[in-house]
Each structure stands twice: as structure tokens, then as C-alpha cells.
Amino acid sequence: MGMITSAWNSLKMLESYDKSKYKEMRYCAILALISTAVLYTIPYICGFLLDWMVESVSAEQSLDIDYLLDVCTVILLMVVLWYVASNESKRRMSLIALSMTRHMRESLNRKLMRVPVSYIDNALAGDMSSRFTNDIPAVSKLVSSDYTGFIAHLTMIVSILLMMLISSPVLGLIFLLMVPVVIFIGWRISTRSERDFSEMSVKVAELNSQMNDIITTHKTMKVEGLESEVVDQFKRTNRDFTSAYVKSHTRSGMLNPMVSTMMNVGYLLTVIIGAVMLYYHNMPVGMFLTFMIYVRVMSTPLLLTVTLFDSIREETVSLNRIMDVLNAPEEEGEDTDGDFRITDGVIKVEDVSFSYNGDRKVLKGVSVEFVPGKVYAVTGSTGSGKTTLANLLMGFYRPDSGSITIDGRDIKKISREELGTNLTAVLQNPWMFSGTIRENIIYNRSDLGEEDLKEVASLTGLDSYVNELPDGYDTAIGEESTYIPLPQRRLLALSRALIGDPKILILDEAVAGLDPIRGQSILDRLLASKSGRTIIIISHNQALIEQVDEVVHLEEGTVNSHLLDVNAS
Structure with a gap:
């Protein structure tokens, strides 16, 4: 639930920032959901078609070519629908991300012109510039790909589990027991790495600020002979950043191996139990092959969902940093009607x-x-x-x-x-x-x-x-x-x-x-x-x-x- 809650909170922030673009994002999410559901229904129809053909051959009946063509036509139409919906969702989200981040840059620029000077005084120059150079590109990635990708892969998981239960309720339930375990492991690791990602963002801002100071006060440092002190200070900050980076990415890097191991164990159990059921004629061949396809495919959306969740966490930190500036108090007098004119200058x-x-x-x-x-x-x-x-x-x-x-x-x-x-x-x-x-x-x-x-x-x-x-x-x-x-x-x-x-x-x-x-x-x-x-x-x-x-x-x-x-x- 932590994954969905974090993603939902980031979406609510985007909605509060730009409601019109958020509506378009929801439309793209629906397209992504439809395309994913259609894509993972196709293997079930193919398995059903295979079982129909096997039964017809076993009963020494001739194949109904018209029926076969009708089913193939349906599959072809579903492929076309998947292609159109998927590409339209990606195209629209890229345009939305471009428009939203451009507007966000302009909003940040206008905001910096309206906040009190004391607000700028209390902020590191590097920290403020990193909102433009680091945080906005991260938000662009969140909007353009990670948002719809997260929804699409969650839909894949739900669609695959549903098709598994339809194909074989027994195998579906066995495999279903593993999914919460994988998600729980991913949630625990991601929750602990969130603090590390926040710390890493702070260290990036400090590095930017120090580099800005080095460039702007270069002559002063030369005159005062402060080169060694500045180098030592930068080394300490760089070391702290490296430590935060290694800590956050080491912890988040544990996800893929653990998920892969769990999925391989699930695949092995499915093969063994499915083979037994197939031997005793408790499961059609087509449904067994369909189920094995779903098991093999399942690892991809699970891994990508957890990986995208890590990205969304990091990008949500960037979004929060941008919103902190946009929600900062403005100077008094900025909302005046502008009718007053200075005439004398007393x-x-x-x-x-x-x-x-x-x-x-x-x-x-x-x-x-x-x-x-x-x-x-x-x-x-x-x-x-x-x-x-x-x-x-x-x-x-x-x-x-x-x-x-x-x-x-x-x-x-x-x-x-x-x-x-x-x-x-x-x-x-x-x-x-x-x-x-x-x-x-x-x-x-x-x-x-x-x-x-x-x-x-x-x-x-x-x-x-x-x-x-x-x-x-x-x-x-x-x-x-x-x-x-x-x-x-x-x-x-x-x-x-x-x-x-x-x-x-x-x-x-x-x-x-x-x-x-x-x-x-x-x-x-x-x-x-x-x-x-x-x-x-x-x-x-x-x-x-x-x-x-x-x-x-x-x-x-x-x-x-x-x-x-x-x-x-």
C-alpha cells in the first residue's frame, strides 16, 4: 500500500498545481490501463484457441475455419487497439510533461521575483538553482513516463493474476500468495531508502552551492590563500554526497535480485505442480501453456513496478522541493491593484x-x-x-x-x-x-x-x-x-x-x-x-x-x- 499511497500523493500535488493537465493525465492513464488489459488478455484467448483446436483434433472433427478466422480477427483487432492506445498515451504524456515543466520553470522564475529577499538570503544559491537543473527534469520524467508506467505495470499485475485465476484457479492461488510477499519486501526496502534519497538531494544542493561560491569568489580565495581549505571542504561535502548516494542506491539495488529470486522460485513451483496436474488430466494443455507464459511475464511488471516506485519516490522528493518554493509566502503588496502611482517621491x-x-x-x-x-x-x-x-x-x-x-x-x-x-x-x-x-x-x-x-x-x-x-x-x-x-x-x-x-x-x-x-x-x-x-x-x-x-x-x-x-x- 505504501507504493500506491506515495504515487497517489505525488499525483495529488500535480493536480493542485495544474488541474487541466491533471485531467489529461488521467485520460492517458485510462488509455494505458486499457492497452495493458487488452495486451494481457491476448495470451488467454490464444490458449483457449489452442485447447479448442486440440479438442477438435482429438475428437477427429474438422476445424471450423470461419470460427478460427473470427478469433484471429479479434486477436488482430486487440493488437491494433493495444498499439494505438499505448502509443497515444505515451505521445500525450510527453507533450503534457513538456508543457507542465515549461510552465513550472516559468512559475518558479516568477515566484523568485515575488518572494521576500529574506527568503533568498536563507537559501543556498546551489540549492535554489538545483530546483531548475535537477528537480524539474526529475518531475518531467515522473510525468512523461513513470506515472503511466507505474499504472500500466500495476494493471499488468492485476490483469495477469486475473487471467491466471481464470486459466487455473489452483495454480493461480498458489502464485497469488507470492505476490504480497514480493510487494512487502519492496515496500520495506523502499520505505527505508526514502530518507536516503532526501539526504542525497540535500547533498547535491550543497555541492552546487559550493561550486557556485568557488566560481564567484575565485579571486578572493586566491588572494587570501584559501585554496587548500576550499578543496578540503569540497572533499568533505563530496564524501557525504557519495555516502548518501551509495547508501540509497545500495538499499534500493537489493530489490531486483530479491524479486527475481522470488519469481524464479514461483516459476519452479508452478512448473512442478502444473506438470502433475497436466499428467492427471486436471488441466488443459493450452491453459497450462498460457499459465506458464503469464508466470514468466509476471516477473517483468513486478520488477518494473518496484523499480518505478523507487524512481517515483525520488521524483516526489523533487516535486516537493519545487512545491515548497511555489508555496512560499510572497512579499506584501504583490497583490495590489496597481492603481497607486508615485508622483512626488516624499x-x-x-x-x-x-x-x-x-x-x-x-x-x-x-x-x-x-x-x-x-x-x-x-x-x-x-x-x-x-x-x-x-x-x-x-x-x-x-x-x-x-x-x-x-x-x-x-x-x-x-x-x-x-x-x-x-x-x-x-x-x-x-x-x-x-x-x-x-x-x-x-x-x-x-x-x-x-x-x-x-x-x-x-x-x-x-x-x-x-x-x-x-x-x-x-x-x-x-x-x-x-x-x-x-x-x-x-x-x-x-x-x-x-x-x-x-x-x-x-x-x-x-x-x-x-x-x-x-x-x-x-x-x-x-x-x-x-x-x-x-x-x-x-x-x-x-x-x-x-x-x-x-x-x-x-x-x-x-x-x-x-x-x-x-x-x-
Whole structure:
């Protein structure tokens, strides 16, 4: 029963995910059931036909050719029905698997765009990427072949047992006693291996995560001389994965030999008892041959059922991991109607407290207001909460208490799309994606053209760097492409932030690392364009701080001072 329960639970999960596709899957399962039942009825009809012919010859009667042709026609039609139903089921299930997994990938991608940043922070990068690279292909295999295969082989077992009982009730009952034993052994072994398969999935995620870290922090490891430590850590994780793999597959690998042994014992008993019954004329020759065919064929569906059950268990773990992500809580505000629009860009932070892990408060009762037409500097020592405040303003996290409003609307109730359109930021470590410099700046904004691109590049000073490149703005960057130094990457990120003319601009050490002349030039241009825009700069640069309109100084998570007129002070 454990096999059927596990398979049923996985099917219920698929039904909850996509009911329309689940209905098609049920239709395919019915086709598979029909094709299997028809296929294993054919040997019984052949045995019946053989006995009829033997009896006719024994009674020295002439064969009824019309009757013989009618039976052969029925068998031929059954073969055609089996072929059509079987292939149609496989064809449809392949299309369903393709459609469902494509939709699942898109759903996972959309979900990752809607979950809170804290959800991503608490997940290993390798674990999340393995949902796409490992788990979705496993679900595709579950839908395309294992689901209908499991049903078809269960149907084979039931059909064969039924035909055995019809062919010879005595031999059928003897053989029937062995089937529960085989299934019980398979269930016990599979139940114990389920935990091992789950552990193996976790270890695969850890391996992926470590490989991702090795690739992305390769230079840091070289500089710090951490190669040997990283190699040792990877060896430990790889050893744990190997141990989990060997344990799970060794245990599940015991199934086939045990089932084969039991089936061979059953075959031997059937031959001995059947031969005795045949000798004493208690069983027709045709039914005996039919029964022996069923006994020999029975081992295949039993072995495949148990093997498929192992696969379904492993694939159900993958399905659970995907559903865990799809059922994860989304950010507040994602279900808004989208009618609200940011018009001015007035930000009010009122008595906001926040902690990342629920223990130490990073911000404690912070209250501050940012209005358009001014440039603000947020200062403070390392760990004072500057970047955390910027993260809250960008909607990456939600305050534990207090509120943040933009134009009088709680940030929780503003859609991510609206925030992304009117609030942009340049972070300490600028993000680049694989593509051209042009694509990295314009980034899917179809309403922007070449003039907008060159205007913003001129504003940030990126144009002088790009003009020296052979391919200019069409230069490919990103992974395995042209390397861009960090200062120029910051200029590119600043250009991307400014090109959409946002009402709110947050710069987290955005001009750090630039030469003083370039940094001052960018600041002058930002100050000149501050009209109608709220600009918040997080910086330790004293020369920069002296030129802004207001300074908000944080110390240990609280506003230590708020200078309203920097120049006067």
C-alpha cells in the first residue's frame, strides 16, 4: 500500500498545481490501463484457441475455419487497439510533461521575483538553482513516463493474476500468495531508502552551492590563500554526497535480485505442480501453456513496478522541493491593484525598527523624512544601519515595527513594479548580466532610444570609457565576456539607474573607487538634476557629505543627528 499511497500523493500535488493537465493525465492513464488489459488478455484467448483446436483434433472433427478466422480477427483487432492506445498515451504524456515543466520553470522564475529577499538570503544559491537543473527534469520524467508506467505495470499485475485465476484457479492461488510477499519486501526496502534519497538531494544542493561560491569568489580565495581549505571542504561535502548516494542506491539495488529470486522460485513451483496436474488430466494443455507464459511475464511488471516506485519516490522528493518554493509566502503588496502611482517621491520613515534574524536590532526607532529637490547623505560607522535603511527603503525587507511611506502610501502596499519604475538604486557591488553594455543600461525599456543612452552615459562619464572600446555600446559583458573594472561597472550601474529618470535615487557608496575629479563631476551633475527628485547618498566621503543639503547620521541603529543645513553647520 505504501507504493500506491506515495504515487497517489505525488499525483495529488500535480493536480493542485495544474488541474487541466491533471485531467489529461488521467485520460492517458485510462488509455494505458486499457492497452495493458487488452495486451494481457491476448495470451488467454490464444490458449483457449489452442485447447479448442486440440479438442477438435482429438475428437477427429474438422476445424471450423470461419470460427478460427473470427478469433484471429479479434486477436488482430486487440493488437491494433493495444498499439494505438499505448502509443497515444505515451505521445500525450510527453507533450503534457513538456508543457507542465515549461510552465513550472516559468512559475518558479516568477515566484523568485515575488518572494521576500529574506527568503533568498536563507537559501543556498546551489540549492535554489538545483530546483531548475535537477528537480524539474526529475518531475518531467515522473510525468512523461513513470506515472503511466507505474499504472500500466500495476494493471499488468492485476490483469495477469486475473487471467491466471481464470486459466487455473489452483495454480493461480498458489502464485497469488507470492505476490504480497514480493510487494512487502519492496515496500520495506523502499520505505527505508526514502530518507536516503532526501539526504542525497540535500547533498547535491550543497555541492552546487559550493561550486557556485568557488566560481564567484575565485579571486578572493586566491588572494587570501584559501585554496587548500576550499578543496578540503569540497572533499568533505563530496564524501557525504557519495555516502548518501551509495547508501540509497545500495538499499534500493537489493530489490531486483530479491524479486527475481522470488519469481524464479514461483516459476519452479508452478512448473512442478502444473506438470502433475497436466499428467492427471486436471488441466488443459493450452491453459497450462498460457499459465506458464503469464508466470514468466509476471516477473517483468513486478520488477518494473518496484523499480518505478523507487524512481517515483525520488521524483516526489523533487516535486516537493519545487512545491515548497511555489508555496512560499510572497512579499506584501504583490497583490495590489496597481492603481497607486508615485508622483512626488516624499519618503517618511516613522519609528522603524528592524532585525535580520529576530535577535539583534539593526535599526531602533528610526524616524526621518526625505523630500524631493534635496540631496541627502546617510552617514555612520560600519554596522550602524546605513545599508539596512537603504534596503528597507527599496522594499527588500519589511520593518519589524513602524512604517515607511512614499507619497503617503505604506511601502507594503505599493507594487514591486511601481517601486521599480520610480525608485532605483546603485549598490556597493554593481550587478551586471550577460549581454551588451547597451542592454545592461537600457534593460528592457523599449521606450528608450540611442539619444537617451548617450545622454545618461555623458552625465555619468561612462561615454569616455565606452568610446575607447572597439564595439562601443555593443561590447559584450558579463560572465565569460569582456572584463570591466569596478569603477566603470559603478558608472554603468549609475547610468542604468538614471536613464529611467526615477523620482527616488539611492546611491550606496556609488562613487567610491572613482578618482576625485570623476566623483566630483558626477556629484555636481546629480546636484544640478535634483529638482523634482529625492536623492539619498550613503557615503563616508567627507568632501561629498559637505556638499549635500541634509545629513542623517546613524549610530548603533538610531538617528544620532540630523543636520538640516550642512553648509551652515
